[in-house]
Amino acid sequence: MKMIDNIKRLIGLVVWLVCTACASQPEQVTKVSEPAPIYPDYADVTIPYNIAPLNFLLRNDASALQVTVSGQKESLTVNGDRKVCFPLHKWKNLLETEKGQTLTVTVTARVDGKWLQYPAFTWQVALEKIDGFLSYRLIEPGYEVWNTIQLRERNIESFEEKVIADNNLVDGSCMNCHIYGKQDGNLSLFHLRGKNGGTILNRNGGLRKLSLKDDQMVSGAVYGDFHPSGHYGVFSSNIIIPAYHAHDNKRLEVYDTASDLAIADFDNNRMIVAPQIARKEVFETFPTFSADGNWVYYCASPAVELPDSLHQLKYSLCRIAFDAEKGEWGTQIDTLWNAETHNGSVCFPKASPDGRYLLYSVADYGTFPIWHRETDLKLMNLQTGEIDPLPTVNSDRSDTYHSWSSNSRWFVFASKRGDGQYGKPYFAYISPDGTAGKPFVLPQKDPEHYDYTFKSYNIPELSATPVPFDASDIRRVYQKTKVEEFSVAR
Template sequence: MNLEILIKYLFLFTVGLITGTCGNDKLPREWKQGVELPAIFPDYAGITIPPNIAPLNFVIQEPGEAFMVRLTSKNGNDVTIFSRIPAIRINGSKWKKLLAANQGEELNIEIFCQNKGIWSKFNTVRQIIAREKIDSFLSYRLINSAYVLWFEMGLYQRNLENFRESPIIQNKSVNGGCINCHSLSKNNPEKFMFHIRSDFPGTVIYNNGKLEKIETKTDFTLASASYGAWNPNGRHIAFSVNKINQNFYVFKGQSNEVSDKYSDLVVYDTQSNILTTSPEVSTRSRENLPEWSADGKTIFYISAGEATNDSTRMITRYSLMRIGYDPEKNLWGMPDTIISAKLTGKSITFPKCSPDGRFLVFCMTDYGYFTIHHKKSDLYILDLKTWEYRATNEINSDETESYHSWSTNGRWLIFSSRRLDGVHTRTFIAHFDETGKFGKPFVLPQKDPDFYNNYLHNFNRPELMTGKINVSPQKIRDAAREDAVPVVFDPKVNIDALSGASKIKK
């Protein structure tokens, strides 16, 4: 056999091994029946999955010289996979047909392993295929886990129905500046915003096909806008304005702490270019992290006492608050405490309201609000009808749970967690049923079954989207590099009433 033919055969053989399939879809004639579930990574046993999710590829963590997997459900369209390696990749088109035909049914995953010519079968891994779809796209920031490489980051979008990922903007296009705090209106990719720090500072807003860049710092606000939330009306954006500090640690378990010396709330009108506030949310206390109610008439937020020194700046606890606001009339109500940090002894952060207005999910930790570095941070849910809240133990883990967002139908929650290795932030998905309970969460599926054991970037601030952001990274880059248009501070705000607020200039 000449060298060219030998290389050709070796290449075809290697491809067969890499893909994990070889066309043999017949089950073994005989096997030994086991009594335990197989060890697989990621853990996809006992979960509820969207009917439009990408294939849940996985690695069989059991010894074997060959592997067989069969996926079955009540209404047919079974999928059988034979592999010489434990990495199992499911054909996308077959997977899609299987899920489409069996919405609301149980999905059975049978796993066989061959050792020394003898096949063994494990107990069946079972899942539920939900009837409710998840929003088809996800946006997130990818950033290195080590701050020495923070200057390499970007905003990306991923099609959840397959594995296609594309950049929204990479910070190398703005001289390595920080790109952060992206937000959408009701998961709408036509209403999207993010901030840029360092070079080309400002806030880029994509609003129904129009790109613009604004500067939100005024003579009457202490800083440029930080954490933002769109009103469901798609016109107004609530922001916090923060004087942010970071402290870095050398001990194990926590790399740094983000805290604020000052913070207030403002609301920006995208049509009039006016930034407004109220003396009730611009005080010496630290108002932070606004979130709109489903009807757009209430702002939920967190608040902590004044930072009189470094200790009270860092080791502080936030209460959950609300205040009425009528965006059409620009009228503010009075603040109201929902859950007091004095009573819980904990700190609340990242309130997120469900689309139907019934529930509010938030994080609770020992202190502070930037929970991604807090191992003890857990998710909680508040019933806005009964005003009772509880820890969502069905989705919490022993590691960090942090930023989260809802699907538009209110049946899926995605959240950040470090449960896989305690170091890297990954995106998890959990079903939310009619009784107010979450199903077992599962990690965002990837094309490479072993992806999470090799990928070193963090998935930061995941936000579900109903579709793709259909504007090119080049156009977003061009808008980001333009001069920012200054916003106008609301002339109707009583400036004298703000004299006791956070570093307000009169």
């Protein structure tokens, strides 16, 4: 066996040497001042040392190129045509060796028969890793076709990907709102609609199908989050209405005509609602727990006439206490970000695992910001109340649907930057002093991947470990597992 492995390594080395020898080598190089037209834009970004290779291409007529990545101790040179694809093993060795250091990237390309060398750019390799798995819902970016949906999980340390739920296996049912508890693949859930549907709860590989609703609630559970203990989940219940715009940058609008909050007790199959939140004159949505589980952050707006007054539907950021030992809501509601003062509408608050920050998005109005071009991410320091508008992170398109890495040094979000139609997952680094770095898109094995993939990466969620199930397990639960009913406790 050892001899066979050695032979395989030798063959691989010979193939690499032959390819390298046959590749065009730069000669009579001319230095130019314009930056290399690389795609995706990976220039001058901070990256985790466990990320997959940042393969890229040139958006010009290059017929050959050479890319050299130089660090303090290691370097890597790769040749190609107009694409550069770094060998995974060599890439991993380079980043592991150069943790905490700056890598210099030099691109030399043959364009119109001449070799041109572009100004170098850098990759700062952070000392902190990012959680190794990313899940997302692949879906067409519109309302016309929604019956081809998959939840997928990508190993972002490599290019391995698996399907964890496929609606073609569950009667074409819609699947949405997949979330994790404490960025742990062994604690997750998502809503599976349809006649045999329910909320699919995964705890250490044990899959349950839950009916998180009751006649006293506005609807079944919609948007939600896990309590740090894993024993509870907090959810909104919403009556959701779709509406369609004539404007190309706001194709689809979704708004609530009624919404409240409820906490699911997974151990005792009960829903815990609160009279102080169940108010018809106020819409509440997008609840999430604080890092210590003692607070519920959520969005609230005064009820308005809909759809006529849709532009006046603006949500503030609020919080209310929660006692996990007693399973009780608090009584006082605090407003942390006032929609009237800021003249905007807040969505999707997410607390960093270290309890230091709250990341949320802000649009002009409403609760469906993915088609609102103006939507930006904001970062609130929960210790000081200071708000960072994140100018290095946001773009001129919608930036939202965010998730933290378990060490609070990274977050992922969905952005429609570029073509304005397809959401893609971008990663951004938060330094220990709270400074956010330039984001970069999820790397793909083929750097042309996003050019020919006509799907949006919806609701990207980071986890430190993979989920212990796949699409066949979900089909079995959908077809054969009896749904568990929940009762309401006040």
